[in-house]
Amino acid sequence: MNAILAVIRRDLLLAMRRKSEVLTALFFFVIVVSLFPLGIGPEAALLKKIAPGILWVAALLATMLGLARLFAPDHADGTLEQMVLSPTPLGLLITGKIAAHWITTGLPLVLLAPVLGIQFDLDAEALGILVVALLLGTPLLSLIGAIGAALTLGVRGGGVLLSLLVLPLYVPALIFGAGAVEAHISGLGAGGHLSLLAALLALAVFFAPWATTAALRIALE
Amino acid sequence: MLTATGLSCVRGERRLFAGLDLAVGPGEWLHVQGENGAGKTSLLRILSSLAPPAEGQIFWRGAPIRELAEDYRREMLFLGHHGAVKEELTPFENLLLAAQLDGAPLDETEALGTLARFGLRGREDLAVRFLSAGQKRRVLLARLAVRKATLWILDEPFTALDVKAVDMLSALIEEHLAGGGMAILTSHQSMPLPNGKVLKI
Numbered sequence: 388m389n390a391i392l393a394v395i396r397r398d399l400l401l402a403m404r405r406k407s408e409v410l411t412a413l414f415f416f417v418i419v420v421s422l423f424p425l426g427i428g429p430e431a432a433l434l435k436k437i438a439p440g441i442l443w444v445a446a447l448l449a450t451m452l453g454l455a456r457l458f459a460p461d462h463a464d465g466t467l468e469q470m471v472l473s474p475t476p477l478g479l480l481i482t483g484k485i486a487a488h489w490i491t492t493g494l495p496l497v498l499l500a501p502v503l504g505i506q507f508d509l510d511a512e513a514l515g516i517l518v519v520a521l522l523l524g525t526p527l528l529s530l531i532g533a534i535g536a537a538l539t540l541g542v543r544g545g546g547v548l549l550s551l552l553v554l555p556l557y558v559p560a561l562i563f564g565a566g567a568v569e570a571h572i573s574g575l576g577a578g579g580h581l582s583l584l585a586a587l588l589a590l591a592v593f594f595a596p597w598a599t600t601a602a603l604r605i606a607l608e
Numbered sequence: 609m610l611t612a613t614g615l616s617c618v619r620g621e622r623r624l625f626a627g628l629d630l631a632v633g634p635g636e637w638l639h640v641q642g643e644n645g646a647g648k649t650s651l652l653r654i655l656s657s658l659a660p661p662a663e664g665q666i667f668w669r670g671a672p673i674r675e676l677a678e679d680y681r682r683e684m685l686f687l688g689h690h691g692a693v694k695e696e697l698t699p700f701e702n703l704l705l706a707a708q709l710d711g712a713p714l715d716e717t718e719a720l721g722t723l724a725r726f727g728l729r730g731r732e733d734l735a736v737r738f739l740s741a742g743q744k745r746r747v748l749l750a751r752l753a754v755r756k757a758t759l760w761i762l763d764e765p766f767t768a769l770d771v772k773a774v775d776m777l778s779a780l781i782e783e784h785l786a787g788g789g790m791a792i793l794t795s796h797q798s799m800p801l802p803n804g805k806v807l808k809i
Contacts (some may be wrong), residue, residue, distance in 0.1 A: 389711065389713075393705065393709055394709065400705075404697070404735070463690070464694065468690070469686075469706070472656060472684070473709055474678050474681050474712075475710060608658070
């Protein structure tokens, strides 16, 4: 547990020293989401209908932006080798890295989403559901993304491959995440979608660090 | 005691070495020599358990290192070509964080003392990217002094070091050997250390 916290602290410290990377993803999210109301025009009913989908697609793409840099710097300077050779199990260290990735990219999106949702005329309750859905969904994006980042580590042109690999896997998160808000707006209740999202997250928390670790070991051999 | 029997390494289509035997006991060190591209680094990566050998087995105190896993890694320290030193962090932070990741947190005064010993006094709070190549290596070598490992596997530890730092590192290795430690290293320089064995690839 101490090792996980140590990795999270280290990665947050590094993110503080490299603020531009974190801010780029955040500004990307804000700008993409804000472009839609400007482009489509002030039709409240239409905006309300497309809001969940747009917010979620923008969140997916914003998460993708920083994904290639999840392991690449540590790979380049030999830190990853030291992590593999550390007496601490690699799985724990990787779990810490994924958690730090979520704190720097996922959590800011969750906090910003309700502010951006106002542009789409979402009411307070729908905004609440959006935040809960993103809170369950963004860690899922980091966990699945980590597997892709580990598999494409050290591959030339890995960035494109990474998107091809990871975006299809993001589809369930997108469907249930955006679906939760849509279901609420149409009066069906978001419970079912949120439960499925939570189930996916539980599965990924258990499975993704293990798969990521295995992929990293192969990349380093 | 580290022993290896019948090690071979294949890189792509090429067989770099085969049938390699070696043994290093307490207080001994092994100097791995060979031309550029002979497979020195590959051998060290195999011995450190980063990569599996194509053939052969490695034993640490009589047990295969594949089975020992974490127990072997706790007693072994590998320093490769890359620094594993974060450019954005200061030498002080680098040393503390590396120790925490290894699950053996380091005392702050000990960290500062070690950095001073390696001639980095006054540089503790400067990001590593502002340091020279030699100073970066010194940050890395400071890890040798603080991490309690029995077996050191060092890939070209003398690269980019000035005369004073070379003496300092030699003294550090000698101290380590005198305390019953073991070392395996590659270097193109000859080294005046006692109990040395030479392995030519």
